[in-house]
Amino acid sequence: MSPLAAAARPAPDSDRPCRTFLAKGMEAEKKAISLLSKLRNELQTDKPIIPLVEKFADTDIWNQYLEHQQSLLSESDGKPRWFYSPWLFVECYMYRRIHEAVIQSPPIDDFDVFKESKEQNFFESQESIIALGTHLQELLKTIEDLDENNLKNEFFKLLQISLWGNKCDLSLSSGNTISQKTNIINSLEHFRPFILVNDMEHLWSLLSNRKKTRGKGTVSRVDIVLDNSGFELVTDLILADFLLSSKLATEVHFYGKTIPWFVSDTTIHDFNWLIEQVKHSNHKHLSKCGVDWENYIKMGRWVYHDHIFWTLPHEFCAMSQVAPDLYAELQKAHLILFKGDLNYRKLTGDRKWEFTIPFHQALNGFHPAPLCSIRTLKAEIQVGLQPGQGEQLTASDPNWLTTGKYGVFQFDGPL
Numbered sequence: 064m065s066p067l068a069a070a071a072r073p074a075p076d077s078d079r080p081c082r083t084f085l086a087k088g089m090e091a092e093k094k095a096i097s098l099l100s101k102l103r104n105e106l107q108t109d110k111p112i113i114p115l116v117e118k119f120a121d122t123d124i125w126n127q128y129l130e131h132q133q134s135l136l137s138e139s140d141g142k143p144r145w146f147y148s149p150w151l152f153v154e155c156y157m158y159r160r161i162h163e164a165v166i167q168s169p170p171i172d173d174f175d176v177f178k179e180s181k182e183q184n185f186f187e188s189q190e191s192i193i194a195l196g197t198h199l200q201e202l203l204k205t206i207e208d209l210d211e212n213n214l215k216n217e218f219f220k221l222l223q224i225s226l227w228g229n230k231c232d233l234s235l236s237s238g239n240t241i242s243q244k245t246n247i248i249n250s251l252e253h254f255r256p257f258i259l260v261n262d263m264e265h266l267w268s269l270l271s272n273r274k275k276t277r278g279k280g281t282v283s284r285v286d287i288v289l290d291n292s293g294f295e296l297v298t299d300l301i302l303a304d305f306l307l308s309s310k311l312a313t314e315v316h317f318y319g320k321t322i323p324w325f326v327s328d329t330t331i332h333d334f335n336w337l338i339e340q341v342k343h344s345n346h347k348h349l350s351k352c353g354v355d356w357e358n359y360i361k362m363g364r365w366v367y368h369d370h371i372f373w374t375l376p377h378e379f380c381a382m383s384q385v386a387p388d389l390y391a392e393l394q395k396a397h398l399i400l401f402k403g404d405l406n407y408r409k410l411t412g413d414r415k416w417e418f419t420i421p422f423h424q425a426l427n428g429f430h431p432a433p434l435c436s437i438r439t440l441k442a443e444i445q446v447g448l449q450p451g452q453g454e455q456l457t458a459s460d461p462n463w464l465t466t467g468k469y470g471v472f473q474f475d476g477p478l
């Protein structure tokens with residue numbers, strides 16, 4: 064039963080305003096459902112892609128983009144349609160239309176249709192989350208005394224945890240939760256052969272050299288373009304905590320989505336909700352994490368940013384034109400980590416590149432700062448492989464590009 068329907072229990076006679084409110088809620092819910100079934104019908108029957116109608120911060124940019132897509136077609140092709148348009152564009156459009164159905168239906172216009180599944184993913188991964196929180200708190204006890212090599216090993220561990228955390232997105236499973244039930248720390252060695260491009264050393268050199276050479280009071284800023292909420296977000300926050308505690312960074316900036324997106328992507332509400340849950344955990348190590356994380360935010364050492372660009376269909380090489388303010392913000396980072404598969408598709412323009420094309424080339428001019436994609440492979444695109452590597456993988460594991468079994472740390476930037 065939906066949250067609104069569940070709330071629609073019989074109200075006492077004296078409770079008229081409440082009853083009126085519920086009736087309005089039920090009407091709104093019916094409207095949203097009818098708009099969503101219209102959307103499903105358009106999609107299933109390959110109708111033309113239609114402009115957005117409801118005024119929202121990004122409506123004009125979206126409609127310009129649709130016009131641009133139309134201009135790419137020859138006259139005889141008519142309008143862009145669901146089955147024959149680029150996958151990246153149509154997929155983003157679908158999530159934007161889901162949002163439109165909701166904002167057209169006040170008073171439920173700020174309802175997150177994916178909230179329940181994101182929260183479920185967090186609760187079902189509890190055991191693993193507790194193991195990570197405990198690992199971090201134990202590590203922090205001795206972090207000041209670790210020598211270079213040990214610190215590097217710990218950094219690499221937490222990077223890999225954040226990588227494999229990306230297996231847990233909900234969009235591939237139609238929202239059915241894929242949670243993390245085992246202690247991922249014990250599995251890192253087993254997963255290592257599945258890292259196809261491993262530029263972790265570059266990340267270490269960049270951050271540790273800067274730590275050694277930066278003056279007192281100078282900033283080392285790492286930006287993380289977040290992907291999924293739930294278990295993956297916990298792995299990212301653990302990494303971000305380590306970056307501050309080890310002094311490899313002095314500030315971490317996060318970027319989330321302004322609207323519910325690809326089922327499990329992180330919004331500001333998810334970000335705050337998760338930190339609050341962690342803080343109120345009855346596990347002492349985990350709740351300590353939550354308390355520290357809230358303090359980092361209060362002190363401005365962790366900063367969360369919103370920008371509509373992340374929920375547009377544009378590839379990232381268009382950012383400097385479409386969202387120059389966001390590009391300028393990213394330029395302030397010393398390192399940008401892009402989490403997840405969708406970010407990889409947008410970094411590389413979702414094109415059918417040869418597997419051996421250098422990552423730098425596929426970025427097509429997008430170089431705001433040194434950057435690294437941390438991504439498990441779920442879409443048929445991969446660049447920067449060794450000659451023959453892609454072909455070998457295809458021969459041994461035909462679905463290697465789409466199952467999330469393989470991952471990359473792919474770096475671009477001066478060394």
Ligand SMILES: O=P(O)(O)OC[C@@]1(O)O[C@H](CO)[C@@H](O)[C@@H]1O
Nearest residue numbers: 232234235403404405406441442
């Ligand atoms: O970015 P994420 O969360 O790693 O993955 C999102 C994703 O699973 O959603 C799409 C399938 O609907 C694919 O493009 C992509 O692989």
Ligand SMILES: [Mn+2]
Nearest residue numbers: 232290291325
């Ligand atoms: Mn995602």
